[in-house]
Amino acid sequence: xxxxxxxxxxxxxxxxxxxxxxxxxxxxxxxxxxxxxxxxxxxxxxxxxxxxxxxxxxxxxxxxxxxxxxxxxxxxxxxxxxxxxxxxxxxxxxxxxxxxxxxxxxxxxxxxxxxxxxxxxxxxxxxxxxxxxxxxxxxxxxxxxxxxxxxxxxxxxxxxxxxxxxxxxxxxxxxxxxxxxxxxxxxxxxxxxxxxxxxxxxxxxxxxxxxxxxxxxxxxxxxxxxxxxxxxxxxxxxxxxxxxxxxxxxxxxxxxxxxxxxxxxxxxxxxxxxxxxxxxxxxxxxxxxxxxxxxxxxxxxxxxxxxxxxxx
Numbered sequence: 001x002x003x004x005x006x007x008x009x010x011x012x013x014x015x016x017x018x019x020x021x022x023x024x025x026x027x028x029x030x031x032x033x034x035x036x037x038x039x040x041x042x043x044x045x046x047x048x049x050x051x052x053x054x055x056x057x058x059x060x061x062x063x064x065x066x067x068x069x070x071x072x073x074x075x076x077x078x079x080x081x082x083x084x085x086x087x088x089x090x091x092x093x094x095x096x097x098x099x100x101x102x103x104x105x106x107x108x109x110x111x112x113x114x115x116x117x118x119x120x121x122x123x124x125x126x127x128x129x130x131x132x133x134x135x136x137x138x139x140x141x142x143x144x145x146x147x148x149x150x151x152x153x154x155x156x157x158x159x160x161x162x163x164x165x166x167x168x169x170x171x172x173x174x175x176x177x178x179x180x181x182x183x184x185x186x187x188x189x190x191x192x193x194x195x196x197x198x199x200x201x202x203x204x205x206x207x208x209x210x211x212x213x214x215x216x217x218x219x220x221x222x223x224x225x226x227x228x229x230x231x232x233x234x235x236x237x238x239x240x241x242x243x244x245x246x247x248x249x250x251x252x253x254x255x256x257x258x259x260x261x262x263x264x265x266x267x268x269x270x271x272x273x274x275x276x277x278x279x280x281x282x283x284x285x286x287x288x289x290x291x292x293x294x295x296x297x298x299x300x301x302x303x304x305x306x307x308x309x310x311x312x
Contacts, residue, residue: 002028003062022208031178046191097143114152154187156180160192207301229268230266246283
């Protein structure tokens, strides 16, 4: 069942065209990933879905009703986890959950039950009496998610919820997302610029760049449709800049970049490719330390589509 449909969604901020007429949909019970670099338009898109921003064009249909015309249609059924921590640092974790629960209209035993259940889900029940200012960044992120769960929403939107936290808290958040989806039946929109998070969580993925959706589908569909090319990673002992310049002269090579001490190459299918790479590198006074063929993945799809790595 289709839960939400985005049609021709458009948003400008003075001279910046943040979202450029995008279309996508979300099925009930799925985790949809919005993947793209900072500035791609992800946060603007979900702010419009969350009714925090009004679009300049297009429409958003939730359960067969336009939320542009009637924002209340989605607001009561939506949980929103912003990038920024939306908590009161001088209050305890419990006091924050009680405050936001009342804001959702919960009270009495219903509110206490919701706070107890959410605390268990996010795994901070042993620190509920402590002030939020004493929490680690990861714990604050978890509590931020807990606030959005108090009213048991049908749809939850998470805007890069793992930014700047430790690996343990990150893993807990990812597992929490899966729990909410599989065990609680929540539909999730998850934005990220981390490939591995989207690959781990999402049933379908929309890749965004410069305000547009440039590819959409499951991981396998995206890889199959957008990456019929050869991806090679080379490590040399020195003079990477000269090697990159030389490698770009190979006729079949489309993209050459440096990332994490590796030279990454995307090339059209070419039987002479390896021979040409060895020949070009051999013309320089350098040593090849390793050369690996990479299995197609989302990172190589993004690199193939945009000519740059995701976190540029």
